[in-house]
Amino acid sequence: MNWDKYSRFYDWEFDLVCSEQKEDVKLWQKLAIQYGEPILEICCGSGRITKELAKLDLKITALDNSEKMLAKLRSLQLKNVEVIKADMRDFALNRKFNFIFISYSSFQQLLTLEDQKQCLQTIKRHLAEDGKLALDISPFTLEGSNILSRSHLFTAEYPPHHSTISMFTSHEIDWLNGIKHWQDEYLEIDNAGEKRIWQNRISLKHCSRDYLKLLFTVCGYETEMIFGDFDCGEVKINSKNLIFLAHKRKR
Numbered sequence: 001m002n003w004d005k006y007s008r009f010y011d012w013e014f015d016l017v018c019s020e021q022k023e024d025v026k027l028w029q030k031l032a033i034q035y036g037e038p039i040l041e042i043c044c045g046s047g048r049i050t051k052e053l054a055k056l057d058l059k060i061t062a063l064d065n066s067e068k069m070l071a072k073l074r075s076l077q078l079k080n081v082e083v084i085k086a087d088m089r090d091f092a093l094n095r096k097f098n099f100i101f102i103s104y105s106s107f108q109q110l111l112t113l114e115d116q117k118q119c120l121q122t123i124k125r126h127l128a129e130d131g132k133l134a135l136d137i138s139p140f141t142l143e144g145s146n147i148l149s150r151s152h153l154f155t156a157e158y159p160p161h162h163s164t165i166s167m168f169t170s171h172e173i174d175w176l177n178g179i180k181h182w183q184d185e186y187l188e189i190d191n192a193g194e195k196r197i198w199q200n201r202i203s204l205k206h207c208s209r210d211y212l213k214l215l216f217t218v219c220g221y222e223t224e225m226i227f228g229d230f231d232c233g234e235v236k237i238n239s240k241n242l243i244f245l246a247h248k249r250k251r
């Protein structure tokens with residue numbers, strides 16, 4: 001996905017269509033208070049969660065590899081927030097954190113086992129001995145069949161451009177590699193009737209509960225708990241989010 005290109009729409013679209021995912025903020029606030037500073041948020045994006053943690057006066061290092069997403073976060077001028085542009089697979093901050101987290105399925109943007117292992121090993125080097133790592137995973141990535149012809153998702157006002165945007169999407173599943181590829185299209189019509197089309201692709205790798213537990217073991221972690229919702233409830237067959245909490249395996 002080209003997050004720099006999509007950054008203009010992210011907060012607007014999230015606000016419009018992600019009413020359930022929005023509830024994750026209270027979980028990250030709770031875990032951040034429980035496990036304490038220093039905190040590293042990976043794939044922080046434009047700071048949707050970062051800014052809510054900053055309100056609690058917590059010291060946060062926020063990392064992402066999209067300059068445009070980070071520019072939005074920087075523009076908030078949050079005190080206690082350090083912003084770092086880096087790839088989640090390969091960064092070196094020369095310090096350790098008590099709590100590291102990746103929200104909103106962002107870990108699933110790593111599409112190969114190699115990338116996933118590299119990321120978890122990099123994180124391990126930044127995790128304090130008793131530190132905790134938390135990941136929010138969507139277990140239903142491969143649900144449904146291919147929808148190859150674009151379908152209309154919503155039409156809404158886009159205040160920054162005084163325009164109206166209709167969003168269309170289609171997706172294709174790569175069953176062999178367990179990856180879903182979305183192709184999104186935003187048709188924008190401004191006040192003067194001028195049309196503009198923006199396109200974007202996003203791909204997410206399926207991670208089941210057992211797969212991720214095994215991945216943690218292979219990378220030297222122990223899974224401590226798995227929550228099935230943002231209230232730290234138990235995992236159910238229809239849980240839309242799995243929140244994994246892990247720590248480094250002791251020798």
Ligand SMILES: C[S@@+](CC[C@H](N)C(=O)[O-])C[C@H]1O[C@@H](n2cnc3c(N)ncnc32)[C@H](O)[C@@H]1O
Nearest residue numbers: 003043044045048064065066069087088103104
């Ligand atoms: C769905 S957004 C999540 C933003 C924010 N955490 C939230 O929940 O609103 C995913 C973010 O992951 C970032 N990202 C994707 N691949 C990355 C990588 N390899 N390293 C660091 N950040 C990455 C993107 O730039 C984007 O900001």
